[in-house]
Amino acid sequence: MDTVSELADVTFTDEAHLAGALPGAEVLYLHHFLSHALREAWPAADALRWVHVAAAGVDPVLFEDLIASDVMVTNSRGVFDDAIAEYVLGQIISGAKGFRDSWDAQREHRWQHRESDRVAGQRVLVVGTGAIGRSIARLLRAVGIEVRGAGRRVITDDPDFGHVTDDLLGTLPEFDWVVAVAPLTESTRGMFDAQAFAAMGEHARLINVGRGELVRTGALVRALEDGAIAGAVLDVTDPEPLPADHPLWTLPGVSISAHQSGDVRGWRDELDTLFADNLGRWQRGEELRNVVDTELGYVPTTRSQT
Secondary structure, eight states: OHHHHHHSOOOOOOGGGHHHHOTTOSEEEEOSTTOOHHHHHGGGOSSOOEEEESSSOOGGGOOHHHHHSSOEEEOOTTSSHHHHHHHHHHHHHHHHHTHHHHHHHHHTTOOOOOOOOOSTTOEEEEEOOSHHHHHHHHHHHHTTOEEEEEOSSOEEEETTTEEEESOHHHHGGGOSEEEEOOOOOTTTTTOBSHHHHHHSOTTOEEEEOSOGGGBOHHHHHHHHHHTSSSEEEESSOSSSSOOTTOGGGTSTTEEEOOSOTTOOTTHHHHHHHHHHHHHHHHHHTOOOSSBOBTTTTBOOOOGGGO
16 A cells, blocks of 8 residues: 555545545545445545445445445456456366365275366356456366356357357256356346256356355255255355355355455455556546446446457
8 A cells, every 4th residue: 555655645444434534535445345334424425536446346335325426436357357267267177076075085084986077068157247257268268168158238259258148047057067257236136046046957056256145045055955956166155254054054065265266365465556556547637447337336348358
């Protein structure tokens, strides 16, 4: 934050004291990206013109009053893309090669031979065609995985996905893995429900690296218990943190990590560097990076960005 402090008068605060720090502030750098504190402190935002979120997802700040205002919102698109793609590839390799079973056998001192699946040729549907989804698609395709996309509109010649469908339920049965990385909006909340899990094949597995609320947790638990799907990799959950007594912890075929798929060493510095660059642009009157369409809930991807 040294660079930022050189560019502007900076006040550091926490959620509890945000309302006291907001009066007179033109810019808010929201580092606690899951916080809803701005909604509660909004009446104190008498001079606010720009909110920068230290994450790709901006759903906690897109409340009605902010959307109706002239306050600009930007996010940290680009910081986490490649790291999350590596996480997804690693989980697919682990699942195809049965690494978890091998670790269990080693822990039990049990020599057990088993066959595994090829990674090349696995079929993956990436649900969410923004920057992170595209990074995932490019990396998976590089190792021979067949990738398609699911989004808001059909694209037949996409450079990263090949084909993008807008028919999620009709497409789900075709894939071995389904990666959820869509932004959380009113149209995507709970998109993975009982109907979606029923459409997936019994051999299929879900990877959620988007938001926990994309998934109806109760429906996921039932699908896993009933064998409707083979497993789930959850870097995000609903609720989050996941309570210690939640059934997802012990269901077979489930891998859980603590919302860390994009958090490689140095990520905090990258976030600050991006914000400092945008702050410089702001002061010079230049166009900002990663401007969110607050009605859509994310940074629109243009064809030139693909």
